[in-house]
Amino acid sequence: MFCNQCEQASHGTGCTTAGVCGKDEDVQSLQELLIYGLKGVAAYAHHARKLGMRDERVNGFLEEALFSTLTNVSFDPEALLELCLECGQVNLLVMRMLDEGHRMRFGEPQPAMVREGTLAGPGILVSGHDLSDLAELLRQCEGTGVRVYTHGEMLPAHAYPELAGHPNLVGHYGSAWQHQKAEFLAFSGPILMTSNCVLLPKEAYRDRLFTAGVTAVPGGRRVRGGDFSEVIRAALASPPLPDHFVRETEVGYHHEAILAHAGAIVEAVKAGKISRFFLIGGCDGPEAARSYFTDYAAQTPRDSFILTLGCGKYRIRNQDHGTHLGLPRLLDMGQCNDAYGALRVAGALAQALGCGVNQLPLTLVISWLEQKAVAVLLTLLSLGVKGIVLGPRLPAFLTPNVLRLLQQRYDLRLTGRAPSMDLLQLHRAPASA
Numbered sequence: 001m002f003c004n005q006c007e008q009a010s011h012g013t014g015c016t017t018a019g020v021c022g023k024d025e026d027v028q029s030l031q032e033l034l035i036y037g038l039k040g041v042a043a044y045a046h047h048a049r050k051l052g053m054r055d056e057r058v059n060g061f062l063e064e065a066l067f068s069t070l071t072n073v074s075f076d077p078e079a080l081l082e083l084c085l086e087c088g089q090v091n092l093l094v095m096r097m098l099d100e101g102h103r104m105r106f107g108e109p110q111p112a113m114v115r116e117g118t119l120a121g122p123g124i125l126v127s128g129h130d131l132s133d134l135a136e137l138l139r140q141c142e143g144t145g146v147r148v149y150t151h152g153e154m155l156p157a158h159a160y161p162e163l164a165g166h167p168n169l170v171g172h173y174g175s176a177w178q179h180q181k182a183e184f185l186a187f188s189g190p191i192l193m194t195s196n197c198v199l200l201p202k203e204a205y206r207d208r209l210f211t212a213g214v215t216a217v218p219g220g221r222r223v224r225g226g227d228f229s230e231v232i233r234a235a236l237a238s239p240p241l242p243d244h245f246v247r248e249t250e251v252g253y254h255h256e257a258i259l260a261h262a263g264a265i266v267e268a269v270k271a272g273k274i275s276r277f278f279l280i281g282g283c284d285g286p287e288a289a290r291s292y293f294t295d296y297a298a299q300t301p302r303d304s305f306i307l308t309l310g311c312g313k314y315r316i317r318n319q320d321h322g323t324h325l326g327l328p329r330l331l332d333m334g335q336c337n338d339a340y341g342a343l344r345v346a347g348a349l350a351q352a353l354g355c356g357v358n359q360l361p362l363t364l365v366i367s368w369l370e371q372k373a374v375a376v377l378l379t380l381l382s383l384g385v386k387g388i389v390l391g392p393r394l395p396a397f398l399t400p401n402v403l404r405l406l407q408q409r410y411d412l413r414l415t416g417r418a419p420s421m422d423l424l425q426l427h428r429a430p431a432s433a
Helices: 025-050 056-068 075-108 131-141 152-159 179-188 229-237 253-260 262-270 288-297 311-314 334-351 371-382 401-412 418-426
Strands: 112-118 123-127 147-150 169-172 191-193 209-212 219-221 245-253 278-281 305-308 331-332 362-367 389-392
Touching: 025 056, 025 075, 025 371, 025 389, 025 401, 056 075, 075 131, 075 334, 075 371, 123 131, 123 152, 123 179, 123 229, 123 288, 131 147, 131 152, 131 229, 147 152, 152 169, 152 179, 152 245, 152 334, 179 253, 209 229, 219 229, 253 262, 253 334, 262 334, 278 288, 278 311, 278 334, 288 311, 288 362, 288 389, 288 418, 311 362, 334 371, 362 371
Parallel strands: 112 169, 123 147, 123 191, 147 169, 191 209, 209 219, 278 305, 278 362, 305 331, 362 389
Antiparallel strands: 112 245
């Protein structure tokens, strides 16, 4: 553990084995789990608030939970775990608010084909997660001839009718956040970062990088008050983009789009025509070990479906997974902000099949990187979901005792070295209670 939050910090630097106050490393671990979960809740709530969606219950819990982490407030692991699970429930509320806000503002998402690459002429690249910033940029680009491209987690924007139908939104460019230094360098126009996932820019494109909201980098150019005129002027003054077609890709399998086929899906499950559903998604990152998710997806049965969301989709979306029962086997459900949709689908299928979520032919294989993924994990645990496979490595703030607790109560599993062995073990494992 490491704690330096009060004057009692050992030697004036920090407590590393046990707190002078009396807390141990497991209490510290659960406090950190709670704090990181709260950060994720705050991120989702921030996006929802910009869409006019808010709930006083969220604010009240944020205050209470943060208060619990002050010095000499709570030393009880069970009480802290209760707060972590309540954080998961509050995050479910926030994600539902965000989902409703997106749909009310931009229309019901629907499957759509997206052109990847660039068109000849001036362009702006938008990355991050904030669809409201994208919508305002598109409005201000009207009549300018400047084309707008999505990057990273902004790809699902093309599923929303109010965004996809805008004449200035023309396609998608690039891949996940960790490749942005090369991809931003190759994009000749300005780049707008709307939320987390920005990297410290290379000098070669620093003057073309704009940030909105709380997002900022040293020496970058900040957009204030939603005025994107400087970004548009930079696009018009930059060298034009080339006409370069990469491919077309399909997005938009929002929970309502999938549930429109619920009757046929349920009957197919009952008839043994669908062996399993796999949710493979979450965060992407630079670690070579994340090839696990690519290999895992490639080895799933051909009569199964793969649901994906978050930038973790970039580990599996370049494969041809084929089709099954007239649908793509790989169903892109959206951003990490859309994790509520996966829970909505799982709940609806469980209800239709007359079973609990843990009895569904469903395996969750989640890649994590940062705090929003912690909030989603707490939501899953708060709903009693068991058998989650998490990787490629564990959060550093989980102590062996806390990990053991989560494994005992929720059958939390770690990604192995060989996806084939994990899939084989899956077929041998008994159904969760």
